[in-house]
Amino acid sequence: MQQDLQQVKKIIIRNKLWQAIFAVVGLLSVLVGIITLITLVLDLFIDGLPRLSWQFLTSFPSRKPEEAGILAAWVGTVLVMIVTAIAAIPVGIASGIYLEEYAGKNWLTGLIEINVTNLAGVPSIIYGLLALGLFVYQLNLGESVLTAGLTLALLVLPIVIVTTREALRAVPNSIREAAYAMGASKWQAIWDHVLPYSIGSILTGVIIGLSRAVGETAPLITIGALTFIAFLPDPPIKAEFPYISFSWLQAPFTVMPIQMFNWVSRPEPDFQFNAAAAGVVLICMTLGMNALAIYLRYRIRKQIKW
Amino acid sequence: MVERQIQLTTKPLSPKLRKVREKAIEILLFLAACSSVATTIAIIGILVYESITFFREVSLVNFLTDTQWSPLFDDAHYGILPLLSGTLVTTAVALSVAVPLGTIAAIYLSEFAPFRLREFIKPCLELLAGIPTVVYGYFALLFVTPLLQTFLWDLPGFNMLSAGIVMGVMIIPYVSSVSEDAMRSVPLHLREGSYAMGATRLQTALKVIFPSAISGITAAYILGISRAVGETMIVAIAAGLQPTLTWNPMNEAATITAYIVSVSLGDLPHGSLEYQTIFAAGLTLVLMTLVFNIFGYFLSRRYREKY
Known part of the structure; x- marks a missing residue:
């Protein structure tokens, strides 16, 4: 015992x-x-911070590492992101609304759902091949800002759709029923009540999607982004009539991650310091966006108690 | 008695018009939802269309059995095996980092970590997934490789080992967050039953929670594999761009994705055979991820637990 x-x-x-x-x-x-x-992050900052200066942000790439800068790259990134956001946000949110609020349980809905899940798992470089074959050569959009923006829009679409659906699902049915009881139509209930409640969570998903797009390199290399651009696209706002110009959409472009890739793959160590400095700027952009999204989600979770 | 009138800011639509508007909106939303199906069809269409012209020139047998991949040389060879070996080796290295670390992290976060720690660590791990892959490539080439060279003397500057390790760290969050969700959705009474029998937390986690969540955990591994197979920039920067048929992770070798990048960096004429090689390579990549996904789907169905 x-x-x-x-x-x-x-x-x-x-x-x-x-x-x-x-x-x-x-x-x-x-x-x-x-x-x-x-x-x-530390490694990148130690290598890159000494190189980071006003001159670095406002210079074009150059053969001399100490004169090179990322002006064309960050302007390109901003322009491409504008196209991506304009294309991906409405379509993504609309698909999310359809799948969550309208779609009946049938084979078509199932097909769309399986598609969205699968698209999220397709390697990003495949989107580049799609854009190369479809946008660049079939639709003749060329190797332009527009092509790049649309390519990245396809890439972030599944992220936006999935987060929109999750956000809508979190709104309790009582809100919808109350709206219907007041005589609202289905769309009125969604537009006036469900969407305003879920817009914060949707925004989180959009920010995460865009931050993914900012760092995406491979598909843009595939569609033929240039690595050496010593000029800026036309400004979108002009002094003379009609004041707005869309010629920047057709401009060739480079973006931050491609500029960084170009510098990393050069043998001279000075260019690699440039790469690190570009990396610091890039990482500040993406981590900043991610942190913003995480903070937003945290606040929403604290505020809304159904 | 005062007559109260409801002030309408806009004139209400007639019931008929309202119905039309509702239907129009629904159709618009439906079209938006169809965009994802259209994307899939377009991807498959483009890849197959360009590959068909490629396979008219190069036989499928040749493509699958030739041990050299040198489409840009005069003596052109079109054997996918070297690129396939590069992809498989880097993926294997990445998984041998991500699967154990990701699984242990998931068990720890789901069953052991105190609430506050978990609330702090999960966003940190998410940040790991938010770092651009080109930055990981820089880190692999200029930090991890020199670090490995301090004890692996003959490690070349470009090698699959450091690319794979960094890729593995990159996919830890994917593996850990999906498996953690799977483990946390195991009903509480299973845990309580196990505790009531005198099991420790660890025994419960390993012998009750893990087997019950295995279908979700398999899905997490499959997600990790898909990420690793399709990862481009890390391998393109740190593993080199030279197609080599080798199974040794200490060597330099190009993956399928790295090959597509190296070709795209040059200026290939549209419609040439070299141009079509990247679509054939892309099709191979898509088929690989598809096979893994189908395999994972059946595996997780086979082991699904019903509560």
Whole structure:
């Protein structure tokens, strides 16, 4: 009897020991990711910060590393993102609304749903091949800002659709029923009541999608983005009539990640410092957007209690 | 008694017009939803269309068995095997990092971590997924490779090992967050039943929660594999652009994706055979991810637990 008790105690001690060991191992493996993140950011900042200056932000690329800058790259990124946002946000939110509020349970809905899930898993470079074949050569849009923006729009579409659906699903049915009871039509209920409640969460998804697009390199290389551009596209606002110009849509372009890739793949170490500096700017953009999204989600979760 | 009148800001639509408007909106929304189907059709259409012209010139047998890939040389060879080996080796290295670390992290976050720690760590891991891949490539080439070279003397500057390791760290969040969701959705009474039998947290996690959540965890692994197979910039920067048939991760080798990048960087005439090679490579890539996904779908169906 005594011996049995001893045995049981031994087993308990051993089990607890294993559990403690696992807790440490678990914490460590979580930390691997976080430590890598910190190392990466620190490494980039140490290499890149000395190179970062006003001159770097306002110069075109150059053969001399100390004169080169990222003006064309960040202007390109901003312009491409504008096209992406204009194309992806309405279509993405509309698809999300259809799938969540309108779609009946039939094979067509199932097909669309499977499609959205699958598209989210398609490698990004495949979107580049699609754009190369379809936009550049079939539709003759050329290797332009418009092509790049549309390509990235296709890429972020699944993200926007999925978050829109989640946001709409979180709005309780009582809101819809109250609107119907007041005589609202289906669309009025959605537009006046459901959407305003969910717009914050949708915005989070849009920001995350766009931050993914900002860092995306491969599909834009595939459609033939240039790496050496020493001029800016036409400004969208002009002094003379009709004041707005869309010729920037047809301009050739480069973007931040492509500029960085170009510098990384050069053998001279000075260019690699430039790459690090471009990386610092890029990472500030994407991490800033991600942090904003995480903060928004946190605030929404705290504010809204159904 | 004062007559109260409701002030209408806009004139209400007639019931008929209202119905028409509702229907029009629904059709518009439906068309938007169809855009995703159109995208899929367009992807498959373009890839197959361009590949067909490619496979008219190069036989499928040749494509699958030739051990050299050198479409840009005078002595052109079109064997996908070197690119396939590069893709598989980098993926294997990445998974051997991401699967154990991601799974342990998920078990820890779901069953062990205190609430506050989890609330802090999850967003941090999400940030990891928000870093552009080109930055990871820079990190792999200029930080991880020199670091590995301090104890692996003969490691070349471009190698699949460092690219794979960095890629593995990149996909940890994908693996861990999806598996954590799967484990947290295991009903509480299973945990309580296990505790009531005297099991520790660890025993419960490994012998009750993990098996119950295995279908969701499989889905997480498949997601990780798809990411790794399709990852482009890290391998293009850190593993080199030279197609080599090798299974040794210490070597330099191009993946399918890296090949597409290296061709796109040059200026290939539209419609040439070299131009079509990237579509054939892309089709191979899509088929690979498709096979993994179907495999994962059946695997997770096979092991799905019903509560």
